[in-house]
Amino acid sequence: MRPIRICLEYIISINMLSSKCKLFAFVYYLHLVYNSLDMSTDFKQLLRGYKLKATPGRVRLLAFLSNAKKPMSIKEISKAVGSKTLDQATVYRTLESFKALGLVKQVDFQKDHAYYEMSDSDHHHLVCKNCGRVEDFHGCNSESLIKHALKQSKHFSSVKEHSLELFGLCKVCNN
Numbered sequence: 455m456r457p458i459r460i461c462l463e464y465i466i467s468i469n470m471l472s473s474k475c476k477l478f479a480f481v482y483y484l485h486l487v488y489n490s491l492d493m494s495t496d497f498k499q500l501l502r503g504y505k506l507k508a509t510p511g512r513v514r515l516l517a518f519l520s521n522a523k524k525p526m527s528i529k530e531i532s533k534a535v536g537s538k539t540l541d542q543a544t545v546y547r548t549l550e551s552f553k554a555l556g557l558v559k560q561v562d563f564q565k566d567h568a569y570y571e572m573s574d575s576d577h578h579h580l581v582c583k584n585c586g587r588v589e590d591f592h593g594c595n596s597e598s599l600i601k602h603a604l605k606q607s608k609h610f611s612s613v614k615e616h617s618l619e620l621f622g623l624c625k626v627c628n629n
């Protein structure tokens with residue numbers, strides 16, 4: 455869903471295309487956005503699957519993280535989904551409980567605050583040390599790395615999860 459939306463946003467943004475074509479892309483884009491709003495039923499089911507009450511706050515939080523294009527900080531999440539009943543401390547507690555259940559994962563960007571994203575696929579991040587730009591990448595060869603690590607280890611017999619962030623400079627900052 456997300457790649458199609460990004461692609462449509464791109465089509466709408468180019469000037470060369472005829473307005474008819476853009477209108478078509480725009481209507482289809484609205485259709486996708488509308489459907490993603492209606493995804494709240496999916497999140498309710500997801501929460502119930504984890505034996506959690508599907509409160510509006512929890513649903514909003516999951517919907518926001520699912521649509522986010524990059525890992526988000528607690529501040530950003532609170533700003534987007536927060537309310538009187540869902541203050542920053544509650545957002546934090548909710549995220550931590552989602553993390554414990556494996557619904558959400560925490561990403562370490564070597565900054566003083568935590569970032570969170572949905573843990574729905576095995577992907578990792580390239581992070582610009584200068585401007586903070588974040589890009590996903592897939593394929594980290596974790597199986598062979600884990601085998602290699604366990605072979606060397608004296609005290610460990612298994613690895614349950616992994617995280618990998620690569621830090622460097624984006625093309626803009628490198629010039």
Ligand SMILES: [Zn+2]
Pocket residue numbers: 582583584585586587623624625626627628
């Ligand atoms: Zn950069």
Ligand SMILES: [Zn+2]
Pocket residue numbers: 576577578593594595596616618
């Ligand atoms: Zn991986």
